[in-house]
Amino acid sequence: MSLKIVFMGTPEFAVPSLDILVRNGYEIVGVITATDKYGGRGNKKLIESAVKKYAKEKGLRILQPKNLKAPEFVEELRSLQADLQVVVAFRMLPVVVWDMPPIGTINLHGSLLPKYRGAAPINWAVIKGEPETGVTTFFLKHEIDTGDMLMQEKLPIGPDETAGEVHDRMMYLGAEVVLQSVQRIESGQYELQPQDTSLVTKAPKIFTETCEIDFNQTSVAVHNFIRGLSPYPTAWTSLDEQKLKIYRSKSTQEAHDHLPGRVFTDQKHWIKFSTADGYIEVLELQLQGRKRMTTKAFLNGYTINDNGLIV
Numbered sequence: 213m214s215l216k217i218v219f220m221g222t223p224e225f226a227v228p229s230l231d232i233l234v235r236n237g238y239e240i241v242g243v244i245t246a247t248d249k250y251g252g253r254g255n256k257k258l259i260e261s262a263v264k265k266y267a268k269e270k271g272l273r274i275l276q277p278k279n280l281k282a283p284e285f286v287e288e289l290r291s292l293q294a295d296l297q298v299v300v301a302f303r304m305l306p307v308v309v310w311d312m313p314p315i316g317t318i319n320l321h322g323s324l325l326p327k328y329r330g331a332a333p334i335n336w337a338v339i340k341g342e343p344e345t346g347v348t349t350f351f352l353k354h355e356i357d358t359g360d361m362l363m364q365e366k367l368p369i370g371p372d373e374t375a376g377e378v379h380d381r382m383m384y385l386g387a388e389v390v391l392q393s394v395q396r397i398e399s400g401q402y403e404l405q406p407q408d409t410s411l412v413t414k415a416p417k418i419f420t421e422t423c424e425i426d427f428n429q430t431s432v433a434v435h436n437f438i439r440g441l442s443p444y445p446t447a448w449t450s451l452d453e454q455k456l457k458i459y460r461s462k463s464t465q466e467a468h469d470h471l472p473g474r475v476f477t478d479q480k481h482w483i484k485f486s487t488a489d490g491y492i493e494v495l496e497l498q499l500q501g502r503k504r505m506t507t508k509a510f511l512n513g514y515t516i517n518d519n520g521l522i523v
Contacts, residue, residue, distance in 0.1 A: 214237060214238055214239050214398075215238060215239070215295045215296050215315075215394065215397070215398050216239050216241045216292070216293060216294050216295045216296075217233060217238050217239065217240055217241065217294055217295070217296050217297070217298055217394070218240075218241060218242045218243075218244060218289065218292055218294040218296075218297045218298070218313070219233065219240055219242070219243050219244070219263075219297075219298050219300075220243075220244040220245070220297060220298070220299045220300070220302040220305075221243075221244075221245060221263045221299065221300040221301050221302050222245050222246040222261045222262070222263055222301060222302055222303075223261065223262055223263070223301050224262040224383070225300065225301045225322075225379065225382075225383045225386070226262070226263050226300040226301045226302070226383075227262050227263060227266050227383075228383050228384050228386070228387035229298070229300045229320060229383075229386055229387040229390040229391075230243065230263060230266060230267070230300070231266065231387070232387040232388070232390065232391045233298070233390065233391065233394065234270055234272075236391060238394065240270075240272050241273065241292040241293070241294055242272070242273045242274075242275055242289070242292045242294065243263060243264070243267040243272045243273065243274050243275070244275050244276075244277070244289075244302070245261045245263040245264045245267070245274065245275075245276055245302075246261050246264075246276065246303075247276045247277075247278055248260050248261075248264075248276070264276070273292075275288060275289070280303075280305060280306050280309055281306050281308065281309075286308055286309070289309065289312065290312060294312075294313045295313055295314060295315050296313050296315040296316065296317070296318070296394070296397060297309075297310065297312070297313050297316075297317035297318070298317075298318055298319075298320075298390060298394065299317060299318065299319040299320070299352070300319070300320045300386065300390065301320075304356060305317070305352065307354070310352040315397060316351050316352070317351065317352045318349050318350065318351055318352070318362060318390075318393060318394075318397070319349065319350055319351075319352050319357075319359070320347060320348075320349055320386050320389065320390055321333065321347065321348045321349075321350065321357055322334050322345070322347055322379075322382055322386065323337060323345055323346065323347075323348065323415065324344075324345060324346040324348060324364060324366065325348040325350065325357060325361060325364070325407055326357075326358075326407040326408060326409065326411050326412040326413075327411060327412070327413045328345070328413055328414070328415035329356065329357035329358070329412060329413070329414055329415060330356075330357065330414050330415035330416050330417070331415065331416060331417040331418075332415045332416065332417055332418050333345070333415040334375050334378050334379050334382065335375045335415070335418055335440050335441060336413075336414075336415040336416075336440070337369065337378070337415075337440075338369060338373070338374070338375045338378060338436060338439055338440035339436055339437055339440030339441070340436070340440075341432065341433075341436045342369055343368065343369060344366050344367060344368050344369055345366075345367050345369055345378065345382070346364060346365050346366040346367045346385075347364070347365055347367070347382060347385055347386045347389050348361055348363070348364045349361070349362040349363045349364075349389055349390065349393040350362055350407075351404065358407060359407075360404035360405060360406050360407070361404065361405045361406075361407060362393050362396065362397075362402060362404060363389050363392060363393045363396070364389075365385055365388075365389050367381060367382055367385055372435075372439065372460075372462075373439065374439045374440075374442040374443065374459070374460070375439065375440050375441065375442060375443075376442055376443045376444070418441065418445055419445070420445050423441050423445050423446060423447050423448055424447075424448055424449065425437060425438065425447050425448065425449045425458070425485075427449070427472035427473035427485055427486065427487050427488075427492070428472045428473075428487075428488055429487065429488055430465075430487060430488050430489045430490075431463035431464060431465055431487045431488075431489055431490040431491060431492055432463050432465075434461070434463065434485075434487050434492050435461050435462070435463035435492060438458050438459070438460070438461045438492070439460070439461070442458075442459045442460065443459060446458070446459065446498075449473070449485070451475065451499070451516070451520060451522065452516075452520060452522040454499060454500040454501075454522070455499075455500040456497060456498070456499055456500070457497060457498040457499075457504075458492075458494050458496070458497050459495075459496040459497065459498070459504060460494075460495040460496035461492050461493060461494055461495055462492070462493040462495060463487075463490065463491075463492055463493075464490045464491050464493065465489050465490040466489075466490040466491060467489075467490075468486060468490070468491075470486040471486065472485075472486055472487055472488055473485055473486065474486045474520070475516060475520045476491075477511065477516050479511055479515055479516070480508070480511055481507070481508055481511070482494075482507060483497075483507050483510075483511070483516065494507050495507055497510060499514075499522075
């Protein structure tokens with residue numbers, strides 16, 4: 213008899229994992245996702261999560277609790293009589309929720325645990341210049357991202373790849389690992405591996421104010437910082453007292469005697485900033501109040517003088 217599964221997730225990242233379980237015939241007795249939120253122009257449009265949209269298309273039962281500890285939600289969840297809960301990109305669960313199913317609750321995490329525990333594992337792996345990352349499934353327990361591991365698969369990171377590009381590849385790798393994890397649980401053919409606490413690194417949530425570029429670092433470090441925050445929340449600097457977001461860059465090591473952060477341009481094709489050991493060339497950018505564009509397109513409409521002022 214097939215496992216009865218409750219799936220918990222919200223963003224696009226979680227949809228392939230839910231889809232692969234549905235396509236492989238698993239009984240999804242309930243989908244738990246975030247409440248609808250107002251957004252769009254004027255904040256007037258009610259926006260459903262990507263997981264909710266998918267679940268509606270498939271006719272799955274949807275629950276959108278504001279409070280995961282609310283007695284009415286807990287009772288409704290219990291009434292679903294799930295054997296297993298699968299969590300992909302959802303919020304922190306209270307014990308009464310994750311400890312409910314007889315088999316337990318597994319979570320998909322976007323790193324090779326115990327490295328990069330926390331809210332932004334993909335971003336931090338790229339920022340730190342890691343040559344690879346991966347996904348891990350593990351059983352939930354009290355402390356966040358600390359449970360015994362079920363499966364792990366590696367994913368290479370290209371030297372110029374952005375966090376967004378890694379995210380998009382990872383969500384499909386993650387779906388395959390979720391399916392294999394559930395299959396192993398169903399067959400009983402699996403061994404759990406405890407996390408080695410000596411290898412723990414943190415991946416805390418990233419805030420816009422901490423995304424300002426420090427050009428006192430090496431060119432490679434700045435390049436990794438830019439791609440690790442692209443496309444969101446986006447690394448930025450100031451140009452003529454306006455915020456300049458940088459989405460793509462290229463690093464070069466080249467001796468110079470300029471102060472870090474000085475801007476240079478040929479006014480046609482390239483813009484670059486000096487760093488501790490060379491330059492960062494800006495390939496894609498967005499000036500405050502303007503749309504995202506290539507550097508060449510930007511220079512078609514703007515001129516930057518020797519003092520870094522836009523004229």
